[in-house]
Amino acid sequence: MKVAVMGYGTVGSGVVEVIESHSEIIARRTGGEPLEVKYILDLRDFPDDPHQEAFTKDFNDILNDPEVKIVAETMGGVNPAFDFTMKLLGAGKSVVTSNKELVAQKGLELLEQAEKSNANYLFEASVGGGIPIIRPMTQCLAANNIEGIAGILNGTTNFILTKMIEENMSFEAALKLAQDNGYAEKDPTADIEGHDACRKVCILASLAFGKHVYPNQVEAEGIKNITLEDVAYIQSANGVIKLLGQIKYINENKIAAFVSPAVVYNGSQLASVRDVFNAILVRGDAVGDVCFYGRGAGKLPTASAVVADIVDCAKHIFRKKIFGWGAGDEDYVVDYKAELEMPFYVRAKMSEAQAKATFGVVKYLSRPGQPSDEVAFITDYMTENELKAKLEGAEVLNVIKVTNY
């Protein structure tokens, strides 16, 4: 079966590599059908690459070739990936993608187009890289009402936090190390501000609850304000700070969804996820907690998920798989700061007496070298707005949500 790969960056070149290096197992999984990369679309030249005969700069070569029935879109970004994918699906070709930005922004339209054309649009690699999550969530947990999802969805920030927690490295030093190791981009904004995790939250929420959630509906708070002092206090409470995407089902017409640093207590499966690894915990009403762990990024892990989707398309070439969701609406994602109650970690310049006067009995934390005018504690359950009201006028150093995952 002839396939095309659009975008020959890290993931795209990984896709070509995996197809070539795993031809035997792929043929076994497709039921005998080998895959062959007929086109590689990229505007750049790769003069030393052995796939010269496959390179093209013209998208129409792929669109108009009836031999090509499956296309891997590994370009990233919304444009021109959206336009290309719509045209391919419209022509009845199946498309698989690792492009989380595109799925989060335009998934609904793309899935509708796929449905209309009786083609498949699969996106396992767009969340959690190589970690199987899309199929397990939709198929294996089909007999569960999903109550919530929490995930460590960004490897770069998890690497930075791991270095801060385990090696007492400052945020700046850990970010630099991540950049030196190639885990973080020169401009690390999308990672450390939580935008990357936000897109994955949108995809997970859309899939779990059947209505499209857009990135602008999901508030994202990054990890820039986390200090080693916070890390030490939370360690004293037997917890760690992780950047979590959290999704909570409220009712058929309402969910909460947000990205933020969160205190995770040791004993949670999420607490032991270190370095660049990702994990997604799904809470079902029948199955309880299940957790999926693995490499959330990287050339071969992500490429192997893209190729698995190609294999699935090859097996289902004449039949539509049911993966998708419907339209959402503006009010679907609630203002979680007003509606969700949770405990909070608070670090402030105040006395324990002041904290007690404001919050009642709280759990005080301690750290080596704690100044006498600094207090850190875990509050009782309340909304973030209630917390903010209570803290008005106080000299607050940091506030971090405490998760129940």
Add this chain to the structure above:
Amino acid sequence: MKVAVMGYGTVGSGVVEVIESHSEIIARRTGGEPLEVKYILDLRDFPDDPHQEAFTKDFNDILNDPEVKIVAETMGGVNPAFDFTMKLLGAGKSVVTSNKELVAQKGLELLEQAEKSNANYLFEASVGGGIPIIRPMTQCLAANNIEGIAGILNGTTNFILTKMIEENMSFEAALKLAQDNGYAEKDPTADIEGHDACRKVCILASLAFGKHVYPNQVEAEGIKNITLEDVAYIQSANGVIKLLGQIKYINENKIAAFVSPAVVYNGSQLASVRDVFNAILVRGDAVGDVCFYGRGAGKLPTASAVVADIVDCAKHIFRKKIFGWGAGDEDYVVDYKAELEMPFYVRAKMSEAQAKATFGVVKYLSRPGQPSDEVAFITDYMTENELKAKLEGAEVLNVIKVTNY
């Protein structure tokens, strides 16, 4: 769509409960088709149960009813489940099961019959209870050569080991507590001797590498010989003892597969799996390590996996899914004691000088209250047969494999 449930024990009654309590989400997942339990087969009477009109003691009621296209087999044991399943598949009905003993012993014949009849035989619930593993391994990891698998596959023994590790409880006391909590049977042999885990290893190995592995090919060593002294020594090495099923790909015609207690170092995702939870770690050549975690047993978790398989059958009623494997042979599973090299934990009555004379430089462990004539250490890599030869004549107190997962 009408379904039948055979065996109304814990899992079977859970299946009926999940089908009834989750009708909305199930209908959404099947694309609109609700499920209805038309028959419940059990030889016992359940006079207070509200499903009186569904009960039957005659298997032929199900076999001969053309309305019933999907049957859940939750009877357990090989007989008469095997005979019933063969007849149902032969009649073109799809069967889903939680019966690990049956799949491990007779999977090949049942899958061949399903293939012949163009029916489905699905068994997600037979490994890891509610944890999605069968589909993720076959579909999502389709573009990987799987190098190995390690799993905590039995909740009862993991509960016992957790109590020994975290609460210094003796094996006997922990087993009693497991029985009091309903986690262990009155006769706990199948769990604590590793037979239950062994069946799951057979299913995972068959699925991962395409050839049937039978329980009598997989050596199982239980946890009865684990003492609190061993737990303490291994804790000093920053590790924990887990009952692991391990599978290792050697080549197309050879694998290793065994169940035994194993030292797992903290930092492994398997080390943090506590209480009755299970986890399965799959190592792929492209994706690296992925790990699946959740409840490996229990009424609703297992039932939810059975119902997910029913849903999948309902969606694929006229088309065969490709899940299966071919015949194995006697020599397919190697004698791992002769062929696999690994480090070992050894506890013995000997001096460090004697240990050094025999093993060269080793890593010595310590524990509170260690007698002066007792030594515990981790060896270098060697086969178990080499280890046994070196230890001949020594007063060995315990030997535990060290895993590289």
